[in-house]
Amino acid sequence: MKYTPEKIERKWQKFWSLNKVYYSKNFSKKPKKYVLVEFPYPSGAGLHTGHLRSYVAADVTSRFLRAKGNEVMFPLGWDAFGLPAENYAIKMGVQPEVSTKQNIKNFKKQINSLGLSFDWSREVNTTDPNYYKWTQWIFLQFFKQGLAYEAESLINWCPKDKTGLANEEVVDGKCERCGTPVEKKEMRQWYLRITKYAQKLLDGLESLDWPEAVKLQQENWIGRSEGAEIEFEISNKKVKNFVLLHGRSGNTKTYPWLKEELEKRGYRVQVPKLLNPDQPNDLEEAEYVRNNCQLDENTVVIGHSFGGIVALRLLEQGIKLNRVVLFGTPFTGKFLDGVERSTVTLAAQRGFDFNKIKNNCSNFTLLYDTQDTIVPVSDGENYAKKLSAVLLQKKSQVPHFQGEKESEVLSAALQSIKVFTTRPDTLFGSTYLVVAPEHPIVFNLNRDIKNWDEVQGYINEAKNKTDIQRSALEKEKTGVELKGVSAINPATKELIPVWIADYVLPQYGTGAIMAVPSHDLRDEQFARKYHLPMRVVVNEKGRLQNSGEFNGLDFETAKKKITEKFGNSKITYKLRDWVFSRQRYWGEPIPLIHCSDCGIVPVPEKELPVKLPKVKKYEPTGTGQSPLAAIDSWVNVKCPKCGTRAKRETNTMPQWAGSSWYFLRYTDPKNKKRFADLKNLKYWLPVDIYFGGMEHTTLHLLYSRFWNQFLFDQGLVPMSEPYKRRQPHGIILGEDGEKMSKSRGNVANPDAIIKQYGADTLRMFELFLGPHEQTISWNEKGVVGVYRFLQRSWSLVSENASSKNKDSEKVVLEIHRLIKRVEEAVLAMKFNTAVSSFMEFINAVSGENISKETLKKFVVILTPFAPHISEESWKMLSGKGSVTKQPWPVYDPNKLISQTSTYVVQVNGKFRGNLSIAKGSLEAGVKEEALKIETVRNAIGTSKIKKIVFVPERLINFVV
C-alpha cells in the first residue's frame, strides 16, 4: 500500500475538529500544563516557515505532555491591531477591519492544514471589542494608580509610519518596523511608568527557567547601575541672604533642614512667621515681610505654596530681589484634592502685574512636584509662561514637598547642579562639569552666561540632530563652555568651569556629569580637545591620592566614604518610561476624556469598550494627531464627571498593548464581567512553556511581564511572573541567507511542500533543520529525506499490520531505546535529534521480526511529530479510538542493557580495537582478552606496560 498523505491528512484534520479532540478543560483533575506560543499578527503574506518552527515545536511538546497524562492548554489567537496590519490595508485600499478578517481566515486555514493541535475554543482576537474592552480596562487601572501619565517631551518619531515610538521600538536609531531613521519630536504623549517596575522586573528574572541569554538581554536593557548623586553648587558671589516664606497653615516641614543647610554654606537665613497662617491675606502678609526682613538685590526669596504668592507680591510692590524660587505655588486656585482653601484661592485669583514683577527680578526658579496631590503641575506651566522662566518638574519626597528633607528644594535654592556618578571615589579629580544641552539649568542661568548666543546656537544644533548623528561612532566630541558660570567642587572647594556637550544625555541619570578626565576615557578626550585640567586621584594600585583625608584608601572604601560625606547613594536605570500612544487609526482608543474643568477623566467602566469608530479615511495625518481627531462626532462628548462639553483622547495604543495580557484571556476567553476569572487564572497560570522569538526579548516579553506584575500588585492575577519557562527559536532565513521578506522574494511557502509531500513531512522537516534555538537558512533539499523516512515507516506498519511476529532481541532493545531518546529529546527541546532517533530506529529494525505491539508503541510516540500518518497507522494496527488519546509508552531500563559490554581498547590513548566481553568482567580478565587482540599487540610491541587505565564497562587503556 502506497503512502499518500493528501488522502489521509484532510480526513484526520476533519476528525480532530469535529470531535474537539484538543479542547482543554478548566479544573481538570489531571495536572495542568499551559503551553503557549506567541500569537501571530495576521499579515497579508500568509504564514511562513518561520512561524511554523515554533508552532510545530510547541505542538510536539503539547501532544507529548497530553500523552504523558496532563491536561494541556495550547491556545492560539490573533494580534491583529497595529502598524503592519494598517499599512497592509492602506496598500490594498481596504478597511483594516476587512483585510484583517480576510488574513485571519487565511492564516487559520494554513494552520489547520498542518494538523496543529490548537484549542480553538479559546481563540482570542485583539481587535474584537469584547477583547479590547479589557485592554482599555487594564489601561484605566494603570491610570488610576498614577502609572499612566501624559507628558510633553522629546520622543522618537518615525517619519514614515508617522507615529511616536517607544524606546524599545528603536533599533540602531531606526524604526523597528520599517527601518526609517528615527527623528526627535517634542510631543505630548501618554506614558506607562514601567520605570517604577525596573527593580521588580530585574528581581523577577532570577527565579525563572529561562535561557541565560534572554535574561541577560533584559538585565542589560533595564541597565541598573549603582553610584552616587552629588550636588555641585553654582558659585554666585552676590547672594548673601535667604528669606523662606511658608505656606498656608504655617509650617513648611522642610524649612528647618533647609535653613540649616543654607547656614552651613555661610548664608544668612530668615524664616518669618506669617501673620495669619490659617486665613492668610497675601497683600497683608507681603507688607509684613517687607517690614520685618532684609530684602535687597543680594537676597533670594523662597516661597512654598501660598508663600510663593507672597513672594511675587513683594516684587509687584517694588522690592528688587536677586532671585525668587517658587515651589508648589498655586496659580488657578483650584486644588487637586478638592479641599477648599478660600483665602488662598482668593489670593491667587487676584492676579499679578507680571511686567512689574519681571522688572524687579530677572531670575525665577519654578519647582513643581509631578505627584503633587494638591497643586497641579499645570499651575507651574502657567507661571513659567508668565515669568518666561523654566519649569522644573521633579518628584518630591512627600507630595507637595511636605517631607523633612526635600533635596530638590535645596537644589533649586542654591541653583546647584546634581550629577550622577558611579565613581564617587574620583570626586577630587573632577575638574569641570558637563551638562546636557537640554538641561534646564542652562536656561535658568541664561542671564549669567556671557556667551549666550554661542550657547543657544549649540543647543539648537543638538536639538536638530537625530540620535544616529548624535551618537555616531567616529564623531568627535563637541561642546561649549558656559562662560561666566562656575561651579564649586564640594570636595576641593575649587571653582570649576561648566560646559554643555551633547555627549551627555538628558534622559540618563541627572543629565549632568562631573567630568574626571584622568579616570574616564570620554572625559579625557573632551578635556584634551578643549585643554581642560586633569588630576590623577587614584593610583595604579587602586588607592586614593590627591584626595585630602581620603588619601590611601582603596577605591571601594573611598566610594562609600565620599558618598556619605558629599552626596547620596543612588541607583539609576537605563530603562525609560514606555511611550504608549500612537498617532494611528488601527489600535485601541485610549479611554480618556479631556475636560477643561475636571482635567483628564477616565471613561466610566460601564461605558467600555470605547469602540474604534468606522471611518472612510484612516491614513496617518503626520501632524502628530491621530486620524481620530478629525471625527467631530466621535471626539466631542460630555464630561462624565460634570456633564459639560469635553473631548475624547484621540491617540490609540501601540500594538504591544493587546499582546501584553492575551495569555491571561485564554484561561477564560468569553468572560463578560472580568478580563478573566481569578479561579481560571489560578488553575492555569503560570504558563509552563512559552515558545517565541528572540526579537521580543526587550519588547513583548518585557512589556507583558510588566503588565502582569502590575496586575499582580492589584490582586488581579495570582502570579507575579507569568512565564515559567521560555523557549526561544532561531530565525529561519531565506535560502539566500537573508531575512525572509516579500520584497526580496525569498519567502518559503509552506503550502507547496504540503501539497507535494504532506503536512507530516513538513512538520518533521521543520524540526530536523537544526537546533531549535539556532538561526538557520531555509533549504528545501533535505525535505525528501524526511519524506523517505515516513514512507519507510508506512511500509513497516502496513507490511506487518496483520503478521503475528514476535520481536527479535534487537527490536526490543531498539524500541525501548527509541522511547527513551525521544522522551529525553522532547523535554530538552532537541527536536532535531528526536527525528534522527526515529530514522535510526527504522534503519536498525529493517529486516528484523517486529511485533504488532511494538509497532503500536512506535506509532504512539511518532504521533506528536507526524499525527496524520500516526492516526492512519494506528487504524491499520486495529488500535482503538484516536491515537492522540493513547498514553505514552513506558520504556524498561532493563531492556536497554545487553548482556555483553563492548570495551574500547587503547594504547597510549589511541584506539586500537574493540572487545566484547561478558558484563561485570574484572580488570584482569579484560586485560587478558585485550592483549590477545593483534592490533593491540602490534601497537605495544616490545615496550613495557607502565600503567593501565580501566573504566568499567567502557574502556581499557595501556600506557607504555
Place this chain on the structure above:
RNA sequence: GCCGAUGUGGUGGAACUGGUAUACACGAGAGACUUAAAAUCUCUUGCUCGUAAGGGCUUGUGGGUUCGAGUCCCACCAUCGGCACCA
C-alpha cells in the same frame, strides 16, 4: 568599545557527566529493478600515503592540563546577535 553565542566532512548537523569524532539526513559515486526515466532498494563516501595489508592526519588557530580533549584552562582569529558617548 561592552555583553553574549557560535566555529566539526561538499552541505544541514550528532557526540550523555573528558573515553571509538563525523550518528542521522542531504548531495555525490556505483549497482539492482525498468525498453527508458522517475520512484524504490543495496553498497561506497572526512582528508591523506599505499596495489594491498596497514599507517599517518583531522573538530577555527596556537599553547596547556590529562593515560586520553570537539568537550576543561589560557591566548588569539573569524562569524552572528544584543547594547552602545548610560557617566
